[in-house]
Amino acid sequence: MIERLRGEIFLIENDYIGVDVQGVGYQVYVVNPYQFEEGTATTIYTHHVVREDAALLYGFALIEERNLFRSLLAVSGVGPKAALGILSAGTPTQIVSAIQAENTAFLTKLPGIGKKTAARLILDLKDKLANWLPATGDQQLKANPFESNDRETVIDALTALGYDEKEALQLAEYSYKENQSVEAWIRAALRQKGVR
Structure with missing residues (x-):
């Protein structure tokens, strides 16, 4: 089974992306192909489906999405x-x-x-x-400490950096830790996408 791909996006279509991993191009079906950008390096968490007539890869920017998919x-x-x-x-x-x-x-x-x-x-x-x-x-949702005023600040910062609202929310959600500063939270969110 293929658990993860790390490579460069070379193709974006309506329902999938192409990921070049050391010269091999993988077709990966994703939720929103246009959240990705051609020519950028990325890590995609995958679910591999093998059928009688096909072998398909489904990919996710966040491992939590992949786990919920499963x-x-x-x-x-x-x-x-x-x-x-x-x-x-x-x-x-x-x-x-x-x-x-x-x-x-x-x-x-x-x-x-x-x-x-x-x-x-x-x-x-x-x-x-x-x-x-x-x-x-x-x-x-009310009891979730993720729901705070700082959350809006982090999401606003991520959207200002070019992420769409859904992706900004996901990045903020999965990089949340209690008692961290807003700046540390933003840095952690950017690391989710490999930006350092």
Whole structure:
């Protein structure tokens, strides 16, 4: 199995990117190919799907996205294309929060998710994802220390550096640590994308 690729992006298409790893070009299906930039070095966390008629790579900028993708694939009726669609509609925290809160209204707005699949997501994943957030129940987002005034400052700084709002939120979320300064938080967020 291929867990990770580190190389240069040489191609961006509507639903995938091309990553050159020491002269070998890999086709990697991603949530939003246009978050990447041709000619830049990147690290992509991957999920390798081998079928009778194809070997496919699905890639993620953040390992947490890849791990949630794998959890989604364990749900009956959710294939790789549907799982990518779900991840394109919100951050992992938003999706997990909706599952844990049994928010079918949110889940049925996700691409390709009807009432039956939303019910399956809740039934199959609610307990498995119980430790995803620091709090449980309806207070998940309110109790999350990530939700602070400093968060907005970090997201604003990242968007000023050219990241779109969704990616800025994801970078801020995964680089958050309690009691760190805003400057340290921004540096940690940039390291998530390999900027030093």
